[in-house]
Amino acid sequence: xxxxxxxxxxxxxxxxxxxxxxxxxxxxxxxxxxxxxxxxxxxxxxxxxxxxxxxxxxxxxxxxxxxxxxxxxxxxxxxxxxxxxxxxxxxxxxxxxxxxxxxxxxxxxxxxxxxxxxxxxxxxxxxxxxxxxxxxxxxxxxxxxxxxxxxxxxxxxxxxxxxxxxxxxxxxxxxxxxxxxxxxxxxxxxxxxxxxxxxxxxxxxxxxxxxxxxxxxxxxxxxxxxxxxxxxxxxxxxxxxxxxxxxxxxxxxxxxxxxxxxxxxxxxxxxxxxxxxxxxxxxxxxxxxxxxxxxxxxxxxxxxxxxxxxxxxxxxxxxxxxxxxxxxxxxxxxxxxxxxxxxxxxxxxxxxxxxxxxxxxxxxxxxxxxxxxxxxxxxxxxxxxxxxxxxxxxxxxxxxxxxxx
Numbered sequence: 001x002x003x004x005x006x007x008x009x010x011x012x013x014x015x016x017x018x019x020x021x022x023x024x025x026x027x028x029x030x031x032x033x034x035x036x037x038x039x040x041x042x043x044x045x046x047x048x049x050x051x052x053x054x055x056x057x058x059x060x061x062x063x064x065x066x067x068x069x070x071x072x073x074x075x076x077x078x079x080x081x082x083x084x085x086x087x088x089x090x091x092x093x094x095x096x097x098x099x100x101x102x103x104x105x106x107x108x109x110x111x112x113x114x115x116x117x118x119x120x121x122x123x124x125x126x127x128x129x130x131x132x133x134x135x136x137x138x139x140x141x142x143x144x145x146x147x148x149x150x151x152x153x154x155x156x157x158x159x160x161x162x163x164x165x166x167x168x169x170x171x172x173x174x175x176x177x178x179x180x181x182x183x184x185x186x187x188x189x190x191x192x193x194x195x196x197x198x199x200x201x202x203x204x205x206x207x208x209x210x211x212x213x214x215x216x217x218x219x220x221x222x223x224x225x226x227x228x229x230x231x232x233x234x235x236x237x238x239x240x241x242x243x244x245x246x247x248x249x250x251x252x253x254x255x256x257x258x259x260x261x262x263x264x265x266x267x268x269x270x271x272x273x274x275x276x277x278x279x280x281x282x283x284x285x286x287x288x289x290x291x292x293x294x295x296x297x298x299x300x301x302x303x304x305x306x307x308x309x310x311x312x313x314x315x316x317x318x319x320x321x322x323x324x325x326x327x328x329x330x331x332x333x334x335x336x337x338x339x340x341x342x343x344x345x346x347x348x349x350x351x352x353x354x355x356x357x358x359x360x361x362x363x364x365x366x367x368x369x370x371x372x373x374x375x376x377x378x379x380x381x382x383x384x385x386x387x388x389x390x391x392x393x394x395x396x397x398x399x400x401x402x403x404x405x
Contacts, residue, residue, distance in 0.1 A: 001039070001040060001041070001042055001163055001164045001165060002037050002038070002039060002040075002163070002164075002379060002380075003037070003038055003039075003040045003085045003159065003160075003162060003163035003164075003379075004035055004036075004037060004038075004085060004086055004087070004162035004163065004379060004382055004402075005035065005036060005037070005038040005040065005083045005084070005085055005086075006034055006035050006067060006068070006082065006083065006084050006085075006086050006154075007034070007082040007083035007084070008034050008070065008082065012032055012034070013070060015032055016032055016034070016070055017070065019032070020069070020070075024069070024390075025383075027068055027069050027070070028068055028382070028383055028386050029383060034067075034068050034069075034070065035068055035086065035382070037379070037380065037382070038083070040085065040159075040163065042164075042165045043157070043158060043159040043165060043166055043167045044167070045096065045098050045167055046145060046146065046157065046158075046167065047098060047100075047122060047145070048098035048099040048100040048101070049098055049100045049101060049122070049169060049170050049171075050098050050101070050167050050168065050169050050170065051094050051096065051097045051098065051101055051104055051167065051168055051169075051170060051173060052094070052095050052096040052097075052165060052166075052167050053090070053092035053093065053094055053095065053110065053112070053165065053166055053167065053168060053173075054092050054093045054094075054095045054164065054165055054404075055087075055090060055091075055092045055161050055162075055163065055164055055165065055166065055404050056091050056092050056093060056109070056182040056185070056186075056403070056404055056405055057090075057091045057092075057161075057182040057183060057185065057186040057401050057402070057403050057404070057405065058087040058088075058089060058090045058091075058160070058161025058162055058186060058401060058402045059087075059089030059090075059161075059186045059187060059189070059190065059373075059399055059400070059401050060087075060089075060385055060386075060389060060399075060400045060401065060402065061088065061089055061190070062215075062216075062217075062318075062389075063318060064086050064087070064153075065386070065389055065390075066318065067086070067154070068086075068386065071320075072318065072320065073320035073321070075320070076150070078142055078148060079141040079142055079148050079149065079150045079154075080148060080149055080150070080154040080155075081147035081148045081149050081154070081155055081156040081157070082156060083156060084149065084153065084154050084155055084156045084160065085153070085159045085160040085161075085162055085163045085166070086153050086154075086160050086161075086162045087152075087153050087160035087161025087162035087163070087166075087402070088112075088114040088151050088152055088153035088154075088160060088161065088189065089161065089186050089187070089188075089189040089190060089401075090111060090112050090114070090152075090160075090161035090166070090185070090186060090189070091109070091110070091111050091176070091182040091183075091184070091185025091186045091188075092109070092110060092112075092161075092166075092185075093106075093107065093108070093109050093110075094106050094107065094108045094110060094173075095165070097170075098170075100170075101170045102170075103170065103173075104170060104173055104175070108175050109175070109176045109182070109185065110173045110174060110175050110176060110185070111173075111174050111176060111185040111186070111188040111189070111355070111359075112152065112168045112172050112173055112174070112189075113135070113172045113174065113189070113192070113342065113353065113355050114151035114152045114153060114168075114172065114189065115135045115136045115138065115150060115151045115172075115341055116138075116141065116146055116149055116150065116151055116152065116155055116158065116169075117129075117130050117135035117136075117138035117140070117141075118130040118135075118138055118140050118144070119135070119169065119171045120146070120168075120169035120171060120172060121140055121143060121144025121145060121146050122144060122145055123140050123143060123144045127139035127140050132343075133343045133344030133345070133351070134341070134343035134344075135341070135342075135343055136150075136151075136340055136341020136342060136343060137340070137341065137343075138150075146158065152166060152167075152168060152172075161186075161402070162379060162382070162402055163379075164404060174188070174353070174355045174356065174359060176359070177359055177362075177363040179363075180359075180362065180363065182403075182405065183369065183370075183372075183373045183401070184362055184369050186373070186401055187369045187372060187373065187399065188355060188358055188359060188362070189355075190216055190217060190220055190399075191220050191223075191224075191358045191361075191362065191367055191369065192342045192354045192355050192357075192358045193217060193220070193316075193340075193341070193342065194217055194220035194221045194223070194224045195220075195224045195227075195342070195354055195357060195358050195361075195367075196339070196341065196342040196343070196354045197217075197221060197224075197291060197314055197316050197339040198221060198224045198225055198228065198230075198291075199228075199345060199354070200314065200337070200339060201289055201291070201312050201314040201337060201339070202228075202230065203225065203230050203232040203288070203289045204230075204232070204288070205230065205231045205232060206231065206232065206233075207232045207233070207287075207288045207289060208232070208233045208235065208268065208269045208286075208287050208288065209225075209232050209233070209234055209235070209287055209288065209289040209290065209291070210234075210235045210236075210237065210265070210287040210289075210290045210291070210303070210306065211234065211235070211236045211237070211247075211252075211290075211291045211293065212236075212237045212261075212290065212291070212292045212293060212294055212299050212302075212303060213236075213237070213238060213292070213293030213294045213299075213316075213317065214236045214237075214238030214240070214243040214244055214246060214247035214252075214255070215238075215243055215293065215392070215398070216372065216398060216399050217293045217316060218236060218238065218243075218247065218291075218293045219243075219246050219247055219250040219372075219398075220250075220367070221291050221293070221316070222234055222236065222247060222250040222251050222252050223250050223251065223366075223367045223368065224361075224367065225251075226250075226251040226366075227361045227366035227367050233253050233254075233268075234251065234252045234253050234254070235252065235253065235254040235255070235256060235264075235265075235268055235287070236252040236254070236255050236256070237255075237256040237261055238255060238256070238257060239257055239259060240257075240392075240393040241257060241393075242392075242393045242396055243392075243393065243398075244257045246398065254268055261302050261306060262280070262281050262283060262302070262305060262306060265283060265286050265287065265306045266283065269285055269286050269287060269308075270285060271283040271284060271285030271286040271306070271308070272284045272285055279325075280301070280302075280305060281305065282305045282327075282328060282331075283305055283306055284308075284309070284332075285308055285309075286305075286306045286307055286308040286311070287306055287307055287308060287311060288307075288308050288310075288311045288312075289311060289312055289314070290303045290306065290307050290311065290312075290313045290314065291314045291316050291339070292313060292314065292315055292316060292317055293316045293317045294317045294319070295315050295316065295317030295318065295319035295322070296317075296319050296322065297319075297322045297323050297324070299317075300313075300315070300319075300322055300324060301324060301325055304324070304325070304328035304329065304334060304336075305328055307328065307332065307334050308332065309332040309333055309334075310332070310333050310334070311332070311334055311335070312334070312335040312336075312337055313334060313335070313336050313337065314337050314338075314339040315336060315337065315338055315339060316339040316340075318340075342354035342355065345357070371398075372398045372399045373398070373399045373400075373401055374396065374397050374398045374399065374400070375388055375395070375397050375399075375400040375401070376400075376401055376402075376403045377400065377401070377402055377403070378402070378403070379402050379404070382402070385400050385402070388400055
């Protein structure tokens with residue numbers, strides 16, 4: 001089968017870091033490219049507790065783009081194995097099930113929580129993170145019966161959604177409610193990311209909160225807050241007029257498009273503004289909760305200046321090599337909190353996965369995914385998909401997907 005395969009080695013990494021700024025196409029075209037269409041065998045079931053899935057649709061994530069352009073920190077490389085088939089925002093149809101799979105059967109249309117934790121790796125006893133229900137933070141991503149890989153899409157043994165077939169452990173699989181289209185299945189993973197970020201840093205009624213970045217995840221965080229019926233005031237900072245309008249439609253009360261985050265925060269929250277001898281102003285007061293979906297040095301430093309005393313900054317974006325002025329953290333007793341993946345939660349005494357909650361809210365129309373998939377590509381057109389993602393406002397793109405329909 002043809003698959004979109006990612007691989008990189010140290011000489012290639014060094015060459016691309018030296019030459020890639022001259023022509024970014026070098027990252028996805030030509031002999032140095034990190035990805036290419038490759039012929040691969042269809043994946044086999046690793047154990048009787050796995051299913052084989054025929055891909056219907058797979059979303060292209062910002063993390064895929066960062067991986068292709070080598071923007072991720074090498075710190076995560078021990079938890080990846082090459083060559084791997086990219087794609088973790090998936091919807092597909094089960095075509096084969098292992099002999100110990102009981103809840104699923106061929107013909108089921110499903111989505112997949114992609115993380116390859118202790119259960120998927122069939123490791124016992126489970127690590128502390130898995131015992132608490134946070135599979136996305138498993139300590140054993142490089143252990144067990146599978147090659148290293150935090151999730152399908154960066155593990156060479158499982159395949160990923162940018163191929164006609166991949167495999168998943170039964171614990172990762174969630175059946176789509178009747179009537180939901182494949183686009184919904186492919187968008188369930190980012191919806192769960194946004195929902196978990198809100199659950200882990202849940203605003204209180206009446207609070208002012210800020211979301212930095214109005215793209216797919218930023219807009220879904222707005223929707224998640226509204227779906228959970230939290231009565232707070234939401235501000236979104238987003239320079240793109242196109243994506244700012246999406247944030248308004250998602251339910252944001254205010255949208256900052258001019259880059260004047262500190263000045264607008266004073267207007268919105270009534271915070272007091274102070275001028276240092278040199279450097280950017282700092283606020284006392286401001287937002288109690290901030291979700292930074294960009295997580296660059298400029299956005300993180302600005303967020304810390306706009307975060308109130310005792311506030312929490314959720315770092316949702318996956319950045320690296322950032323430089324921070326830590327003064328606001330001790331001056332205002334701030335908490336910087338990592339936000340990644342999803343897991344299990346207790347709801348009225350019942351243990352459910354964030355994917356289940358997301359699918360319930362989607363099926364009830366409280367999280368609306370229709371219209372978020374704006375561009376569909378055949379697998380062979382991956383270069384065009386990458387270029388569309390590099391200029392989303394110009395193409396008026398929200399979520400791009402590879403479709404096998």
